[in-house]
Amino acid sequence: MKGLLLAAVVASLCITSTAEAAIPLAIGHRGASGTRPEHTFASYDRAIELGADYIEQDLQLTSDGVLVVMHDTTLNRTARGDAANCTGPVDQHTLAQIKTCSAGSWFGAEYANEKIPTLEEVFQRYGKSVNYYIETKAPDSADHMEERLLALLDKYGLREPAVSEWQVLIQSFSAASLQKVHAIDPRLPLIQLGNPTIAQMPDVASYSVGVGPSFGGINGDWVAAAHAQCLQVHPYTVNNVADMQKLLGYGVDGMFTNFLDRLTPLLGKEKANGKQGAKEAASFHDTCISGT
Numbered sequence: 001m002k003g004l005l006l007a008a009v010v011a012s013l014c015i016t017s018t019a020e021a022a023i024p025l026a027i028g029h030r031g032a033s034g035t036r037p038e039h040t041f042a043s044y045d046r047a048i049e050l051g052a053d054y055i056e057q058d059l060q061l062t063s064d065g066v067l068v069v070m071h072d073t074t075l076n077r078t079a080r081g082d083a084a085n086c087t088g089p090v091d092q093h094t095l096a097q098i099k100t101c102s103a104g105s106w107f108g109a110e111y112a113n114e115k116i117p118t119l120e121e122v123f124q125r126y127g128k129s130v131n132y133y134i135e136t137k138a139p140d141s142a143d144h145m146e147e148r149l150l151a152l153l154d155k156y157g158l159r160e161p162a163v164s165e166w167q168v169l170i171q172s173f174s175a176a177s178l179q180k181v182h183a184i185d186p187r188l189p190l191i192q193l194g195n196p197t198i199a200q201m202p203d204v205a206s207y208s209v210g211v212g213p214s215f216g217g218i219n220g221d222w223v224a225a226a227h228a229q230c231l232q233v234h235p236y237t238v239n240n241v242a243d244m245q246k247l248l249g250y251g252v253d254g255m256f257t258n259f260l261d262r263l264t265p266l267l268g269k270e271k272a273n274g275k276q277g278a279k280e281a282a283s284f285h286d287t288c289i290s291g292t
């Protein structure tokens, strides 16, 4: 009970401090990866249950050209099974090999049946019922990761909702990758990961709608400078309540967390409800751009 009261007080303080911003987005980092094996359906399902406004996907490419959802470039940390199939670089294994591996047993025996999803399987499972925050991870231009991603958005009818409602945000540390997407379709909402200097922000804003900084490297002035360029600010990866409170006080527009069960109570009853949060963020950004 005491905990609930504290959360309510904190929530009211936080919402007051960000009254001029859109309602902050709760981004499920690799799903609900604090309590489920990252980038599995178990993790995404739990993130959605916990009120995620977005579920995050990191992309890797198999040797036969399939986009799979995995953070690391190798299978070693989060895949278990036959060593020939389940260790070493993702891009040196076929999808058939990778599908023999467990994506959950490293985390807990109860998740042994979890498999590494393809991005297509993620879209098939959740369709247009959720928002996706998709990272092109270490893309080599020869792999055509961006074109493959856009082809899947088209196949599942997600490109236009990405444009109009931010149902999909595309993020990357690679400016080249984002600029490639921007060149193909400049309407798509992009998030530049990393911590640009304030002087670099106008350039970032020329192709991005937001920035995803490492949370320890920012402060209120940095957030204000990003907002002055109409860049939304979604820091990663924020897992303790004190850091969440501090960042909300800076006026961030959302954050990545492994622990949505800690963030959503802070946002309180005014928290955006699923897809609505993304729509509001898109609208907030459009209003900002039209006022500059």
Ligand code: G3P
Residues within 6 Å of the ligand: 029, 058, 071, 135, 171, 193, 212, 236, 237, 256
């Ligand atoms: O995409 C935001 C955050 O996830 C970036 O770091 O290494 O967890 O992908 P990483």
Ligand code: CA
Residues within 6 Å of the ligand: 056, 057, 058, 135
């Ligand atoms: Ca990521």
